[in-house]
Amino acid sequence: MWRRDHARQWRDIRLSTYNEFVFAYRQYIAFALDADAIISASPHPYKPDEMMPYFDEAGRPYREKLEATIMAVRLVSARRETADAAKELVDSARRIAAARATRTGQNVPTEFFDRMWQAQHKFMVSARQELGLSNIWQDTEE
Template identity: 50%
Template sequence: MSVASASITAVVALLGVVLGGWLSIRNQDRLWQRDHARQWRDIRLAAYKDFVTAYRQYVAFTLQPSANITAVRFPHSPERLTPFFDQVGQPYKERLETAATTVRLVSESLDTLHAARDVVRSVRQIAASRATHSEEALPAELFQRLWSAQHAFLLAVREEFGLAVLPAGTDDA
């Protein structure tokens, strides 16, 4: 009986070690996943912040009286104009393109991607229009489109982060 009792004790101890090891690995995996999710959330938040900063600086530059912008027809869509900047404006364009590409790389949500694309299109339309209009004569509907696109972007990002929906009238441009 002592051999059977010793065997049962050894098996129970071994099962305890296996179960403890499995629980420890499972707990470590959960911690790693939580930490990984937190890191990606921080990466996305930084990318979205950089994107907002870049498109606002882009628009601010296009509204400067000294901005030198030209526009040409888009090769695949002749109805659309593509803005081109001089050396002073080129960094604003590059910053926007880089930030928009980063958003495309890190976003989890298609709604966020589509909203960011709409923001980029809106600011490009403002810049293309600025090529033929003075800063005071830019069509108001271009800014309305930008504000709508910006609002959609903010809503999509908030949804992606699991935040509450903004009440109407709380989104200032």
């Protein structure tokens, strides 16, 4: 009985954490695509082909929330695949935000969004599997 309660508590913790992460990621993207968002970008210190986005004071809370929730996902994930998929999703969101530093939202390369949707799909499938939910997207793209 104790193990079942313990497993249920951890499932609830993970579900809450994943929900907060997805909410933070969606807010981050919404801010990055807002026409009034002030975003700058500079080369990533460790990845020469990547740019790092920087937000003004209005955008800082979105970045901080995304960073905090990705750390929480890494802390509570039972499967490495879930944490890796969340990281891939954050990297995709950052790539879009960095692209927005020099473009309007409509001019961000389509492949950046394609990668983000693929990363989102991976995260959702992995999180659902970890939470013991069915894979409702089994026959769709990976």
